[in-house]
Amino acid sequence: MSAPLLLILGGTTEGYALAEALAECAAPWRVLNSLAGRTENPRLPRGETRIGGFGGVEGLCALLGERGVRAVIDATHPFASTMGWNAAVACASAGVPLLRLERAPWRPQPGDNWVSVADWGEAVAELRQSGARRVLLALGRQELAPFAVLDRIAFVIRLVSAPEPRPAFAQADWIVDRGPFDLAAERTLLDRYSIDTLVCKNSGGTATSAKLEAARERGVRVLMRERPARPSTDTVSTVSEALAWLAGHVSAA
Ligand SMILES: NC(=O)c1ccc[n+]([C@@H]2O[C@H](COP(=O)([O-])OP(=O)(O)OC[C@H]3O[C@@H](n4cnc5c(N)ncnc54)[C@H](OP(=O)(O)O)[C@@H]3O)[C@@H](O)[C@H]2O)c1
Structure with missing residues (x-):
């Protein structure tokens, strides 16, 4: 058998x-x-x-x-x-x-400044009312469009592959790169663009968690989309x- x-x-x-x-x-x-x-x-x-x-x-x-x-x-x-x-x-x-x-899932640790959101609409509303100015989006390319309405925010958009066509952001720097990203690289990225807010989803695991550690060190706020x-x-x-x-x-x- x-x-x-x-x-x-x-x-x-x-x-x-x-x-x-x-x-x-x-x-x-x-x-x-x-x-x-x-x-x-x-x-x-x-x-x-x-x-x-x-x-x-x-x-x-x-x-x-x-x-x-x-x-x-x-x-x-x-x-x-x-x-x-x-x-x-x-x-x-x-x-x-x-x-x-x-x-x-990732859990917030002492020193973290996380705001949980259930979906990207909630994240957009939160960014609008919080006065965020320089925001790193670490999302999938199909998830970007809702953020393009925020024309007063300078976005840094990091993706595994660039969407074609790209959503029309008023201010955006595009970074096409595949993880894993180490802590030193994540610190450099946050510093270079003076990021005040990171938007990501609660994937868990170690391959992309260094950004959270860098955000904690730099006092960067994190909008964390929780799992469905x-x-x-x-x-x-x-x-x-x-x-x-x-x-x-x-x-x-
Ligand atoms: N969503 C993410 O952030 C993410 C990140 C990394 C990897 N992935 C992987 O990418 C795949 C698609 O993600 P998704 O968000 O589109 O999934 P989803 O919303 O759960 O699934 C959409 C449809 O894709 C098909 N599908 C999904 N996973 C499949 C599998 N392992 N084998 C065969 N068919 C599958 C099914 O089609 P039918 O209804 O026709 O059966 C399903 O109804 C998943 O396997 C997932 O593990 C997703």
Whole structure:
């Protein structure tokens, strides 16, 4: 009898690490990784990989049945919530166990000056009334447009890749760069542009956390977009906990 099939909803550091760990350990699982297909030429995880949306809950249910998937681990990004809701509904309907693997969120530390916002509309309103003058946006390129109305603010916009066309900001410096960014580089960036406010989202993890440390040191205010609501499912924050869940909750026989 062939090993049971585990579907990993990935596209994140955690998704790659889990596939790697399963390939390296003696666990009797075959892995089917799934990537959304947003990145051109993505790095492929260990194991079989499919790329592209499933076609909503219905499409995911069909795949679970056709492939005989025995467990699903949702390791998508903390801000990729649609996939999480679809996975919860599809797994409940197909009777397939589901685990959420999600890195822990960042928490404010002594010396931080954070304001939590639920969405970018709230962040725009806050920037307008707080009198911010020089603002670093560390967001995705599809998230920029709401900020372009703030024509009295000088923005520094840092992105992995530049949007084409660029939203029409009255004052903006564009920086196209891919992390990780170290503390020295983040200090230099805040100093060079005299940044008074940083806008980012609560992704968690270490790859992009140096900006928060630099902001703390420099007394820069942080508008932190908090994570969207998720369905209540079993949740862990590390790969080793995910392996333990697989071993303990799902019979591989
Ligand atoms: N949002 C972020 O800030 C962020 C950051 C880094 C990486 N990512 C990664 O980029 C992907 C897309 O992000 P998003 O914010 O657009 O997600 P989303 O809003 O949760 O998902 C939108 C749609 O994309 C498809 N999809 C998402 N993740 C998928 C996966 N792993 N495999 C197959 N289809 C998937 C699904 O399409 P169907 O309805 O057709 O099934 C889903 O309904 C995610 O896998 C996420 O891990 C996102």
